[in-house]
Amino acid sequence: MTSTINVNLPQQSYEIAIAPASLDQLGQSLANLKLGQKVVLVSNPVIFKHYGERAIASLKSAGFNVVSYCLPAGERYKTLNSIQKLYDVALENRLERSSTMVALGGGVIGDMTGFAAATWLRGINVVQVPTTLLAMVDSAIGGKTGVNHPNGKNLIGAFHQPRLVLIDPEVLKTLPVREFRAGMAEVIKYGVIWDAELFTQMEASKHLNQLRYMKPELLSEILTRSCQAKADVVGKDEKEGGLRAILNYGHTIGHAIESLTGYRLVNHGEAVAIGMVAAGQIAVNLGMWQQAETDRQNAIIQKAGLPTKLPAGVDIAAIIDALQLDKKVKAGKVRFVLPTQVGVVTVTDQVPADVIQQVLQGMQWMS
Incomplete structure (x- = not known):
C-alpha cells in the first residue's frame, strides 16, 4: 500500500505520500523539501503518547531542531485560545518564515496547526501527518485551516496549503x-x-x-x-x-x-x-x-x-x-x-x- 498523489495547484503543488512506516521517514521527507531547521511538532497527549517520540526521533536524525507542544484533544478546544498558545511557542522558539509546523494528529490538530502556520509571520510552512482516517482522507488535504466560533464551526480560518501530507496507514491500528x-x-x-x-x-x-x-x-x-x-x-x-x-x-x-x-x-x-x-x-x-x-x-x-x-x-x-x-x-x-x-x-x-x-x-x- 504505497502510493503518491499529486495535488496540482498554480502557486504551490505538493504530494500526498501514502506508505506503511512512513512516520519513521518524516525527517528525511522534510529534508528533501529543503525546509528550514526549526520545527514545532504539534499534537495532543493521546497521539503524542503513541507516536510523538518516533516523529521527533525521525526529525532530529535528519538534522532538524525540534520542539513539541500538545494541545488538549477534542473539537471543543478548537478555539482562538489554543491558537494563542501556538503563537507563544512560535515566539519563544523564534520561528522564522522558513520554519515548519508539523501537525501530528487528527482533523482538530491539523486545522489548528495549519491556521497557526498560516497566520504566524503571515505564513510559514506546515506539514500534515494525519493519524485518523478522517484526517487522512479529508481534512489534512486541501489547505483549509481554522477554528470554531462559539456559534458556528470553522467560521474563523484561512486557506494555507501544506508542503506535504504524509500518511502512514499503520497508525490507524491505535485509532478508536x-x-x-x-x-x-x-x-x-x-x-x-x-x-x-x-x-x-x-x-x-x-x-x-x-x-x-x-x-x-x-x-x-x-x-x-x-x-x-x-x-x-x-x-x-x-x-x-x-x-x-x-x-x-x-x-x-x-x-x-x-x-x-x-x-x-x-x-x-x-x-x-x-x-x-x-x-x-x-x-x-x-x-x-x-x-x-x-x-x-x-x-x-x-x-x-x-x-x-x-x-x-x-x-x-x-x-x-x-x-x-x-x-x-x-x-x-x-x-x-x-x-x-x-x-x-x-x-x-x-x-x-x-x-x-x-x-x-x-x-x-x-x-
Missing part, C-alpha cells in the same frame, strides 16, 4: 473504533459525490465499521481513491470558488448539529453521516434523486456503524436557524449539495424551508 467510523463518513461522501466505483466497492464489502475486519485491499482503495478525489477537486478549485463546494456534501446540516450539541454529543463524522441522510432525502423530495439510491447510501452509512437519525433532543427549528450561520450562505440563501446520481452532485440554494423541516421531522428518534 468510533473515530474510524467517523472517517468512513467522509469516505462514503466521496463515493456519492465523485467516485461511483468506490461507492460500489463499499456496497459490496461486508465489513466497513471496524479496521480489524476490513480487508487490507479495501483499506488501500479507500485511502488512495479518497485522497485522489480530494486532490482532483482541490486541483480544480483551490479556494471553494465553485466545484470545491461539493466537498461539503452532508456538512450543511452536519455542522449545525455539531454546533447545537456543543461539539460533545456527536463527532464530525457522525454529524456528516446524519447530514448525508438528510441531503439524500431532500434530493428525493425535490425529485432530483431516486428513493432507491438514497436507500443504497443509507445502507452503507448504517453498515459503517454511523447514525441515520437526529440526536435525541435536538430542536429542528434550531437546526434551521443554525443553517443561516453556515459559511456557504450566499445572499441569505442556504446552499445545499444534493445528489442526482451516485458519483454526481449539484449545488443549489433552491431548497424550501418546509422541505428541510419535513425531512428532519422524518429523521427524529421515535419516543
Whole structure:
C-alpha cells in the first residue's frame, strides 16, 4: 500500500505520500523539501503518547531542531485560545518564515496547526501527518485551516496549503473504533459525490465499521481513491470558488448539529453521516434523486456503524436557524449539495424551508 498523489495547484503543488512506516521517514521527507531547521511538532497527549517520540526521533536524525507542544484533544478546544498558545511557542522558539509546523494528529490538530502556520509571520510552512482516517482522507488535504466560533464551526480560518501530507496507514491500528467510523463518513461522501466505483466497492464489502475486519485491499482503495478525489477537486478549485463546494456534501446540516450539541454529543463524522441522510432525502423530495439510491447510501452509512437519525433532543427549528450561520450562505440563501446520481452532485440554494423541516421531522428518534 504505497502510493503518491499529486495535488496540482498554480502557486504551490505538493504530494500526498501514502506508505506503511512512513512516520519513521518524516525527517528525511522534510529534508528533501529543503525546509528550514526549526520545527514545532504539534499534537495532543493521546497521539503524542503513541507516536510523538518516533516523529521527533525521525526529525532530529535528519538534522532538524525540534520542539513539541500538545494541545488538549477534542473539537471543543478548537478555539482562538489554543491558537494563542501556538503563537507563544512560535515566539519563544523564534520561528522564522522558513520554519515548519508539523501537525501530528487528527482533523482538530491539523486545522489548528495549519491556521497557526498560516497566520504566524503571515505564513510559514506546515506539514500534515494525519493519524485518523478522517484526517487522512479529508481534512489534512486541501489547505483549509481554522477554528470554531462559539456559534458556528470553522467560521474563523484561512486557506494555507501544506508542503506535504504524509500518511502512514499503520497508525490507524491505535485509532478508536468510533473515530474510524467517523472517517468512513467522509469516505462514503466521496463515493456519492465523485467516485461511483468506490461507492460500489463499499456496497459490496461486508465489513466497513471496524479496521480489524476490513480487508487490507479495501483499506488501500479507500485511502488512495479518497485522497485522489480530494486532490482532483482541490486541483480544480483551490479556494471553494465553485466545484470545491461539493466537498461539503452532508456538512450543511452536519455542522449545525455539531454546533447545537456543543461539539460533545456527536463527532464530525457522525454529524456528516446524519447530514448525508438528510441531503439524500431532500434530493428525493425535490425529485432530483431516486428513493432507491438514497436507500443504497443509507445502507452503507448504517453498515459503517454511523447514525441515520437526529440526536435525541435536538430542536429542528434550531437546526434551521443554525443553517443561516453556515459559511456557504450566499445572499441569505442556504446552499445545499444534493445528489442526482451516485458519483454526481449539484449545488443549489433552491431548497424550501418546509422541505428541510419535513425531512428532519422524518429523521427524529421515535419516543
